Amino acid sequence: MPFSLFYTPMRRHHDHGRPHHHPHPADEHPDHETIRSGGGREIKVVRRVLDANDRMAEANRRLFAAHHIFVLNVMSSPGSGKTTVLMRTLEALMPELRCAVIVGDICSTLDADRLSVSGAPVVQVNTDEFGGDCHLAAHVIERASAELPLDDLDVLIVENVGNLVCPAEFDIGEDRRVVILSTTEGEEKPIKYPLMFRLCQATLLNKIDLLPYLDYDRQLAVDNIRQIHPDMAIFELSAKTGEGFAPWLAWLREAISAKQSA
Numbered sequence: 144m145p146f147s148l149f150y151t152p153m154r155r156h157h158d159h160g161r162p163h164h165h166p167h168p169a170d171e172h173p174d175h176e177t178i179r180s181g182g183g184r185e186i187k188v189v190r191r192v193l194d195a196n197d198r199m200a201e202a203n204r205r206l207f208a209a210h211h212i213f214v215l216n217v218m219s220s221p222g223s224g225k226t227t228v229l230m231r232t233l234e235a236l237m238p239e240l241r242c243a244v245i246v247g248d249i250c251s252t253l254d255a256d257r258l259s260v261s262g263a264p265v266v267q268v269n270t271d272e273f274g275g276d277c278h279l280a281a282h283v284i285e286r287a288s289a290e291l292p293l294d295d296l297d298v299l300i301v302e303n304v305g306n307l308v309c310p311a312e313f314d315i316g317e318d319r320r321v322v323i324l325s326t327t328e329g330e331e332k333p334i335k336y337p338l339m340f341r342l343c344q345a346t347l348l349n350k351i352d353l354l355p356y357l358d359y360d361r362q363l364a365v366d367n368i369r370q371i372h373p374d375m376a377i378f379e380l381s382a383k384t385g386e387g388f389a390p391w392l393a394w395l396r397e398a399i400s401a402k403q404s405a
């Protein structure tokens with residue numbers, strides 16, 4: 144029987160002294176800078192939000208290191224195949240490796256339901272309760288982790304909210320970042336959303352089973368990724384058929400072992 148936990152920050156009481164609403168950047172950092180635009184409008188400079196996130200991400204990194212847990216952050220546009228890739232990935236890694244998942248969506252527990260089939264504990268974070276955030280921030284990961292049996296885990300996989308922009312900006316304390324780009328999205332996305340491709344260590348080019356039906360230039364997609372990130376590990380695969388999964392799983396297992404033997 145799959146075990147799953149559904150976590151919604153607004154429904155919890157105060158966690159670790161933090162308020163349970165998603166704080167406005169100005170609440171969290173009363174010393175924010177305020178400048179006036181030419182038209183006289185106030186612009187709040189929220190740079191410190193990212194600084195605070197970085198500090199929380201480092202605390203997460205220390206927490207996960209203390210428990211010898213490898214953390215993978217999986218990001219992509221909505222519908223590129225994060226959940227489907229992860230279902231197959233969990234099937235391959237478990238039970239040798241004890242895995243858990245934190246999955247972020249604006250609404251619903253649909254992905255948690257699908258991922259729970261693996262038998263891994265799953266924590267669903269619904270961001271609509273705190274402003275509909277398009278990413279998971281480090282403090283959200285810390286709170287969601289408190290729901291997991293950290294002493295009994297080897298791997299924590301985070302399926303981030305479907306978005307190619309915001310999740311790239313928020314370090315969550317992960318060991319590896321992976322972006323999924325599916326064949327139906329077009330080859331130019333790495334050029335249009337470069338930060339995501341610059342910061343990830345691997346790209347999964349998913350849905351290659353659809354290539355016969357698409358006007359898609361796989362070499363151009365690879366060239367565009369390499370233009371942004373020359374050393375990027377690139378895996379062409381299909382989460383539907385399982386084609387191409389072996390090299391991806393080998394890369395992931397190697398990264399996990401490196402962490403475990405560190």
Ligand SMILES: Nc1nc2c(ncn2[C@@H]2O[C@H](COP(=O)(O)OP(=O)(O)OP(=O)(O)O)[C@@H](O)[C@H]2O)c(=O)[nH]1
Binds near residue numbers: 382
């Ligand atoms: N043909 C084909 N379809 C796929 C593949 N991977 C995923 N899909 C389909 O693509 C759709 C979206 O897949 P999901 O795994 O839900 O995508 P996601 O990135 O998790 O989506 P969000 O969580 O909403 O951002 C589903 O209908 C999947 O069955 C693939 O390799 N080939």
Ligand SMILES: [Mg+2]
Binds near residue numbers: 227
């Ligand atoms: Mg999903």
